[in-house]
Amino acid sequence: MRQWRLAAALIAMPALALAAPCELKIGAMGPMSGSGAQWGLSMQSAAELAAAEANKAGGIKINGETCKVSVVSYDSKYTADGAAAGANVLAGQDIHIIIGPVGSIENAAVKPVAARNQQLAWNAAYANNALEPRFPLMFQVSPPPAVWADLLIKRAMKTFPMKTVVIVVPNDQTGTDVAGVDAAAYKHNGVTATTEFFQRGTTNFAPIITRVLATHPDAVDTASSAPGDAGVIVKQLRLAGFTGPIGRVGGPGTAEILRVSGGLDVLRDFYWYEAVPTDDPKVRAIDDEYRALLGKDPMGGTTFWSYLPGARLTLKAVQAAGTDDAEKVAAVLRTMPVEDPNIGKGYWTGKKQFGIAQGLFFPFGIGIIKDGKNLGVERQEAQPE
Incomplete structure (x- = not known):
């Protein structure tokens, strides 16, 4: 009997050793090539730094398990088709959090697709319908x-x-x-x-x-x-x-x-x-932190700084919700104070223009x-x- 139990334990050991570590994947979407590349690469840099900060702090707990955060990027090429395809590609990898898209044409395509896929997304669009009450999983990184x-x-x-x-x-x-x-x-x-x-x-x-x-x-x-x-x-x-x-x-x-x-x-x-006061030393220090944590220069210029708070707040909301379920994360996010360690105090905005207060408004320049x-x-x- 002892030999049988020992054999059973030895058989079980490889399965335990090969168990995949918990990983929370988030998406970064935007035009990462072409004339709008600065904006898309800013979304990517923002997602990367927020993920690196979370990992440095020990990871994000999902359903009681501590997970490492990783970023999956998608070049939407500043087109409606590219953005819609991106949301579906990310959904295919079980990604429910997207930092992006950028432009209005991308955002118009992503809103219904993300709603269908149950994905929370952050746009930088300036369209008159950039936010809509009928798409409550869409948020905005800065006001129009x-x-x-x-x-x-x-x-x-x-x-x-x-x-x-x-x-x-x-x-x-x-x-x-x-x-x-x-x-x-x-x-x-x-x-x-x-x-x-x-x-x-x-x-x-x-x-x-x-x-x-x-x-x-x-x-x-x-x-x-x-x-x-x-x-x-x-x-x-x-x-x-x-x-x-x-x-x-x-x-x-x-x-x-x-x-x-x-x-x-x-x-x-x-x-x-x-979108942020770029001459503020605390704001400019974001690049130094990025280099320290990721070992390379950030991409996207100053727009990266303005996209970062949304990514940071979202991962905090995921941690508080204990899940990456988009609806639960969105519910927590709406209750969070708008504050960022580098940029300062802001407010939720958008109710007057869009009928839904899901846009971030921080000090700007x-x-x-x-x-x-x-x-x-x-x-x-x-x-x-």
């Missing part, structure tokens, strides 16, 4: 221009007085929705705004630049154009002789615009929105470049709705 465009324009006009502006945006929902909000904000400040649309994927903006310059605007606003596209627009505007200020009332991405356009001397006079000199990013505190 309706919240901050007026403040940005008021600040810009102190440095760059203007009476007319042309808004240059893609001819999809990302562009049309933001162009409407920006135009209204300019009008509120006494500036006449007109809009020029381009097909996403355009590489030669010369015909559009010609039409823009024919109207002799005081300023040009690249609004929600992808950072790579905006950089090309800036470069071609300057080459064509435009000397007025260029704005970015439609989202962050200035680092990539600087790189593509040719630098400060090309930008020369520029005003833009930053307004940046000014004057005569080729970067004057820095001025901190603006978040306000509750």
Whole structure:
């Protein structure tokens, strides 16, 4: 009998030794190639750092078992089809938490797919329906221009007085929705705004630049154009002789615009929105932590910093819920205070615009470049709705 028990124990040992360790997989989705790559890579970097922080703290408990957090990335290529496919691919790997998607066209495709797959997702979209009560598993990493465009324009006009502006945006929902909000904000400040649309994927903006310059605007606003596209627009505007200020009332991405356009001397006079106060040492320290924990440089520039709080809060909600069930995690997330160790105190927002308060609103920044000199990013505190 003793020999039988010993044999049974020996047979059982390999099974115990080979038992797979608990792993919580989260998704990172966005355009990780092409002109919008800065935004998608920011989502990936945010997910990676939040996961690394959780693992350093000992992991996340799921159903009483401590799990290591890992990140699975998907390049949605800034298309509706790519984003919908990404949500399904991640669902196929039993992933219920997604940091992403980015743009409005991606978000529109992901909302119903994620709802069907029971996935909680974080978008960075600025569409008028970026959040909807009928999709309660969708959250937003930062508020759209309706919240901050007026403040940005008021600040810009102190440095760059203007009476007319042309808004240059893609001819999809990302562009049309933001162009409407920006135009209204300019009008509120006494500036006449007109809009020029381009097909996403355009590489030669010369015909559009010609039409823009024919109207002799005081300023040009690249609004929600992808950072790579905006950089090309800036470069071609300057080459064509435009000397007025260029704005970015439609989202962050200035680092990539600087790189593509040719630098400060090309930008020369520029005003833009930053989703976080990027000159704050505590905010800039995020990159140092990323390098220390992951042994490489983060991708995505300053937008990475603004996407990080949503990823951090979500993993805290998973830990508190004790499960990665999207509905249970979302229920916990809605009750959590909006705070981040690097960025500060914020608020849930979105009830007024979307009918559902599932957007994060943290302190943000307004940046000014004057005569080729970067004057820095001025901190603006978040306000509750």
